[in-house]
Amino acid sequence: MKKTSNGLTRRTVLSGAAAVGLAGVAHAQTPAEIKVGLIVPLSGIYTRPGQVMKMGAEMGIEHINAQGGIKALGGAKLKLVVIDCGDTTEKAKNAAQRMVAQEPDLVAATGSYLSSFTLAVTEVTERAELPVLTLSYSDLLTDRGFKYIFQTAATASRQSELGLPTLMKLAENASGKKPKTVAMLMDNTATSVATAKALKERLFAQEGLQLVVEEVWTPPLSDATPLIQKVRSTKPDLLLFMPNAVSDAKLGLEKISEFGLGQGKIPTVSFSITIAEPDMLQSVSPETVQGIMTIVANWGSKGHEALIAELKAKYKEPWMTQNVISTYGDMWLMKEALEKAGKADRNAVAQAFRTMDAGPSKYYPGGQLKFDEKGRRIGAGVVIVQWQSGVPVTVYPPELAQAQPFWPKK
């Protein structure tokens, strides 16, 4: 473990140096350090989202420290402890145990991308009384009666509740008529299943939508032809395409395009950030994805221009996904709680999260910086992102929109 801390120190020194440079302060006094954790996948198949979350966390820490650290604690600086939670539930649990056992002075943590990992991690942190912020949106996370988990994103069922009506309005405004039929193609991961459940049980009926095709696959998708064939033969007004792996998204979209259903012939909507990841452009052309929309819990939006520019310059990321902006926001939320708690103590920080009421949120869409008794952020909203000329831009809600949405016309 000694080695690890050395590595971390080196990294933190580097970022600290950068922070000092940014602030233009030559000699800062040496304030106490406050450790916060980032427990994300940095090895295995989920490495990429983990790395992106790390970028957000590093930027957040840098900015907070550059702006004077935690004022209530005499300008104490935040220090990021990065822990790799691997690519299995067991590894995530082990990593969480390592985090609480070997970093006893952590005051809060954030993680862990996949909701299965977050579930395992929070089983450990709950018992260790370490508050954890998460951008995972499985409803189960905050349905367990846990007291130390705080979910900043709208839950999966809430996202579909919020997203679908908005989408319908968008369609009506842009095309002049409401969609009547819908096809749903989804993988069977926990997120998709939860979303689909809410859609099928309530929302379709509520919006007067008739489900004409429903197909489920187990990732990885090997051939999308039969799925898209069904869509073509039924010609729905709306296609919900819900992959959670870039390769599946690519296969599906290519097939949609090949069958001549792309370019808005059938408006296509997704419910995850997968379809708007930068990796998508490595495998499909901007024309193929043009107009495709996705409903997500967070995205780089209006008001984040400087951040997006910095992200581009520093990490060569073309745009800001949920993983970056939410993790960046988590750092500020931790700062907020530390200021409120007035001491670097995990239980005090947890209590601060519970009682916090810090007004409108800057880095999460909609609602307040305030949590309900389950640990869900009150008023957490969604954003709709649309591919426009090779970039997924926020098109809804209007106050965050970077561009006007367009509804693909038949």
Add this chain to the structure above:
Amino acid sequence: MLRTRSFLPPLLFTLAYAALSLGVTNSYYQLILTLVPVWAVFGLSWNLLSGYTGLISFGHAAFFGIGAYATALGQIYFDISPWLLIPVAAVLGGIAGLLIGFPTFRLQGHYFALAMLAYPLAILYVFEWLGFQEVTLPIKRNAPIAYMQFSDPHIYTLLGLAIMLATIVLTQVIERSRFGMALLAIKQNEAAAEAAGINTLAWKLRAITLSGAIAATIGGFYAQVLLVVTPQSVFGMLVSAQALTVAMFGGVGTVWGPVIGSVILIPLAEVLHAEAGDRFPGIQGVIFGFAIVCVILLAPEGLFWKLRDLLRKRMAPKAAAADVPETAVANVTALKPASQQRAATGEIMLEVKNLSRSFGGLKAVQNVSFKLHQNEILGIIGPNGAGKTTLFNLLNGFLKPSEGEVLIGGRNMSGQRPHVICEAGIGRTFQVMRPFLRMSILDNVVVGAYVRARSDEVARKLASDAVARVGLSAVADRLAGELSTKELRLMELARAIAGQPRILLLDETLAGLGHGEADEVVAVIQQLARDGTTIAIIEHTMQAMVRLVDRFVVLDHGAVITEGLPEVVTRDNRVIEAYLGKKWVGHAAN
């Protein structure tokens, strides 16, 4: 006495481990200490089936996952305590083993392994389809102990250890019993095992049932440790692989193998992950994989066997000096040519009536009839491809006749399973020797004795009698792997007679032996006949056969061309023609 002494090492190991665990206060290290016995037990459960029977299972996650899900879902939906659910999980795992084993044991080798691979993957999708992508155990703040939720992580380790100790002891008991012997015999040669009177299907089903029950138990416990169950984390490929990895690394077919594998690999993987994972993401997998590849290359059977072989080698020079008379000599009464013509008078032991068997268009055995009298030595000869071995396979039940009857002691036994025919009193040896190389001669022979023995002691007694009869008593404790061809032939003979058959079928017992060696074996066979065993022998080497047998049956193209006394048969033109071709018939006449 022997029993209690052998249980001492696992007990000491467990106590030492428990002491170590109690000394560790860091909850992360404690978690690793908990996972070691978990994966060790899973490896042991795999070893119980695959290690001992040699039927590789790539799908042990099926049982593990069933246990984990049973324990998790029982708590969520019925609010039952895991203290009850884990035993229930064991029962479910056992049932699953039986259900999976029954159809799958029809397959062998790679086909079995691949079929096993499919089960957990199929079940994984079923659980995803049922909507159990993520299941978490409800936190019980009021009655944590009743729900196996301890705030003190030591208790998990101790529970894991208790399960491990129980599994080790169970495995040891099985290893030394008829059960273990049967499984080992199946591993070495399933056909030979069946011919030695072992009901292979029954033993395999017992093994997979028990193995499934153990895997499900530890799966249930694992769910309790992990607190979150996802199909990937309990049914995934990596889970099945974990069982193989720890067992193959540590040593297959021994109780210590999975334990050694787990004790080394699980902490190693974690340490690599913790120390290297965040600086060189993924490097842990590379190092871990490389370490396993190296060990598999250097010690293909696992660390345990490698170390044992090294130790044995170091001990060997001393031992060799101690007992000089190494070579076994079959001290059996020398040949007595005069002992012939016992035949044709005694009671009929075996009667074959119009036996036929075809493989598609090929009639391998057609319409063969002959009788075998008590105490007779019958030679069955014929050129290559005459159908001799097929005939034996029909007699001892490996093949079902297309037509005809095999009467043993007057009872029609045609079409029965080999182990049933063995019980009825027919023993056989094989053209290609299949000794159990890692076992001593005596243990090799014991396998054959179980068919007549009620208890392990009786089996040992019968086995040592059999070893004495073939003259191998002096070397009875040596490993089969160290023996010469002649000794192996004698050992196979001993294995066949340990079950006290009334009729012995010998398939090319003299093949590959030098001249002098063949004589020794011939002497043993004659002695057996004199002691009351009826023998049918297939052989190529006419010379030895003429001196050995009382009567010949000659086969060609699957049919009997002649039968009779040796001196008559060897002069028969049809026999010479079958062996040497037409043009030699004329020469022979001169």
